[in-house]
Amino acid sequence: MKIVLENLTKVFPSRNKKSNDEVIAVNNFNFEIPDGKLIGLLGPSGCGKSTTLYMISGLQKPTGGKIFFGDEDVTELSTERRGIGLVFQNYALYPHMTVKQNILFPLQNLKGEEKMTKDQMLERAYEAARLVQIDELMDRKPSELSGGQQQRVAIARALAKMPRVLLLDEPLSNLDARLRLQTREEIRRIQKETGITTVFVTHDQEEAMSISDMIVVMKLGVVQQIGEPQNVYDSPANLFVAKFLGTPPINVFRGRVQGGKLFIGEAEVMDVQGVKDQAVTVGIRPEGFVLDENGPLSCKLSNVEVMGRDVSIVSTHEESLNPIIRSIINADHKVNLASETVRYTLKPHKVFLFHAETEDRIYFGKTEEA
Amino acid sequence: MVDSKQQWKAWLYLAPAIVLLLIFTVWPIINTVVLAFTEKYSTLANTGGTSFRIGFGNFTDVVGYSGFLDALKITMILCVATVPISTILALLIAVALNAIKPLRKALQTxxxxxxxxxxxxxGMVFNAMFNMIGKIGIRRPKIQSFGIINDIIRFFGGTEINWINTGSDEWANILVLIIYIVWNALPFKILVLLGGLQSINKQYYDAAKVDAAPRWKVLTRITVPLLSPMIAYVVITGFIGGFKEYTSIVGIFGETMGPPHDAGRLNTIVGMIYDSLENNLVGRASAAALILFGIILIVTLINLQVSKKRVHY
Incomplete structure (x- = not known):
């Protein structure tokens, strides 16, 4: 089932009736989520990603715009009739029901043609439980389960009724780091197995990048960029997206373009053909630095962190907008720790230029917009 | 743990409360037990130095008293009828109050x-509402005025009922009492249940919406189970209060504990205790109080046993 969001907008009225500073949580969101894909809504807190999810679920009414499931306009349809599965951030398992009762509950509410016999329900419940590997725990109460197990129960409950759309609100935020890795793989596997169009919300870019077919990066209610994770990473549409994606984060410098050359400070670091002379903000991915004794970019060396496969060089530069510059270099290269400076040349496809004021991307040379 | 050197301080701070409790709660309880087993006790004779026989005389007196079983019956009827009705009504009202936004504060008040x-x-207001006043003539009494309840009944084409006055039936009396007690018991229960409702995580209701649960199912499968500790509390305290029923009857029927032509018809166990006290039968009153305590204890234990199975987490 594809989901179409058309000019979706949500405005929260201000609490203080006298003032007019209403909050636009989601602003004019247009997106067609293809059938059977896993979509990650990504952004810092307060960017409207959860609001978008809850509007798709019907728990919140949009202020404007429309939502379609397939060709059906569901904007006015209540949550009960949308046929969605939703996994809440805190799972919201009914504490007084056993795991089995929790999973059966949505099945018992099916009406009309979908109505099932008791045996069918049990079969379906066990099927969903097996999918998330909790069929051993069916007679436990939620309070007797670990966080990861509760999360699986929540997914099983959402999946049991074969929803048209599966929605997950920060599904991994309550899990510890190890479980998080394991569970996100599992979400991916379950989504592939069931083929249900899935939307999930997260503030963790790594999580979103690792399992999504497509990610939607949002900021203050406005969609910044939509695309496949690798494309978004390789070609961010603006400084915000560039900063938000990637660990370690992108390094940002003040720079200027003069005569088709990019300058950082007084150093001419790169050719940027086709960009007119102006002040720019330069983003350089940590992997975009190449150690070069004669390289144009000279930074003060602070220290080197060895990470095994790679080394991470921490340095400073007066034109840098971050307190430190972090570059990641293959461990084969030897860094002279005694030296006070470290010099780099830059990989052009790892360098992004942004308009100094609007922070929009300025494209140059070969790295055209994907 | 409090440091042992500091313990005397703790006792010092507790002292005022402990002293008051000892004087006004613990001592009377002990005294009640003692008096209950002291036969034919009289305060006057006690002051004169008479000694009394210790035994079960007071208890056999209470149980053998002609009004005891009637009082027990009335008490039971009022309890069994009012606790479930008031609890269910309070639950529905609390759920409704919790669901609305405008006027909630006003309605709560x-x-x-x-x-x-x-x-x-x-009680006096209820008396006026259910009253029939101004009978004129003895052979063919002509009723001149009714309370508002009978006015309503007549408005809808029914015949007036003699609720509480001379010549009224016992069922009518009890019905009035039930209405009164239920109404009087509602506020506390609504308050407790509303508090409970507001502490239920709203996300369960969102989850229920996603699970497409119809309203009645949300109430029976989610709200009631999640509220079960509060409901158990309200039922248990309701039963305890119900067994102590007395003021409602005095309020409506006056100290006669019944309509004028059949005084004492609606007497309850607490009523009996007061009767005994008025007649200077302190021992019998104490024995009746202990019997009432025993009954409440048993009922509460049963309640707790039932709620163990029904109350979730």
Whole structure:
């Protein structure tokens, strides 16, 4: 089932009736989520990603715009009739029901043609439980389960009724780091197995990048960029997206373009053909630095962190907008720790230029917009 | 743990409360037990130095008393009828109050009014509402005025019922009492249940919406189970209060504990205790109080046993 969001907008009225500073949580969101894909809504807190999810679920009414499931306009349809599965951030398992009762509950509410016999329900419940590997725990109460197990129960409950759309609100935020890795793989596997169009919300870019077919990066209610994770990473549409994606984060410098050359400070670091002379903000991915004794970019060396496969060089530069510059270099290269400076040349496809004021991307040379 | 050197300080701070409790709670309880087993006790004779026989005389007196079983029956009927009705009504009202936004505060206040109003005063109002006043003539009595309840019944084409006056039936009396007690018991229960409702995580209701649960199912499968500790509390305290029923009857029927032509018809166990005290039968009153305590204890134990199975987490 594809989901179409058309000019979706949500405005929260201000609490203080006298003032007019209403909050636009989601602003004019247009997106067609293809059938059977896993979509990650990504952004810092307060960017409207959860609001978008809850509007798709019907728990919140949009202020404007429309939502379609397939060709059906569901904007006015209540949550009960949308046929969605939703996994809440805190799972919201009914504490007084056993795991089995929790999973059966949505099945018992099916009406009309979908109505099932008791045996069918049990079969379906066990099927969903097996999918998330909790069929051993069916007679436990939620309070007797670990966080990861509760999360699986929540997914099983959402999946049991074969929803048209599966929605997950920060599904991994309550899990510890190890479980998080394991569970996100599992979400991916379950989504592939069931083929249900899935939307999930997260503030963790790594999580979103690792399992999504497509990610939607949002900021203050406005969609910044939509695309496949690798494309978004390789070609961010603006400084915000560039900063938000990637660990370690992108390094940002003040720079200027003069005569088709990019300058950082007084150093001419790169050719940027086709960009007119102006002040720019330069983003350089940590992997975009190449150690070069004669390289144009000279930074003060602070220290080197060895990470095994790679080394991470921490340095400073007066034109840098971050307190430190972090570059990641293959461990084969030897860094002279005694030296006070470290010099780099830059990989052009790892360098992004942004308009100094609007922070929009300025494209140059070969790295055209994907 | 409190440092042992500091313990005397803890006792010092507790002392005022402990002293008051010892004087006004613990001592009377002990005294009640002692008096209950002291046969034919009289305060006057006690002051004169008479000694009394110790035994079960007071208890056999109470049980053998002609009005005891009637009082027990009335008490039971009032309890069994009012606790479930008031609990269910309170639950529905609390759920409704919790669901609305406008006027919630105003309605909450209205529902809470009976709690802060004197029950004797309310009883008198009920008396006026259910009254038939101004009978004129003895052979063919002509009723001149009715209370509002009979006015309503007549408005809808029914015949007036003699609720509480001379010649009224016992079922009518009890019905009035049930209405009064239920209404009087509502505020506290609504308050407790509303508090419970507001502490339920709203996300369960969102989850229920996603699970497409119809309203009644949300109430029975989610709200009631999640509220079960509060419901158990309200039922248990309701039964305890119900067994101590007395003021409601005095409020409506006066100290006669029944309509004028059949005084004492609606007497309860607490009523009996007061009767005994008035007749200077302190021993019998104490024995009746202990019997009432025993009954309440048993009922509460049963309640707790039932709620163990029904109350979730």
């Amino acid at each position: 209205i529902f809470f009014l009976p709690y802060v109003t004197n029950s004797i005063a309310i």
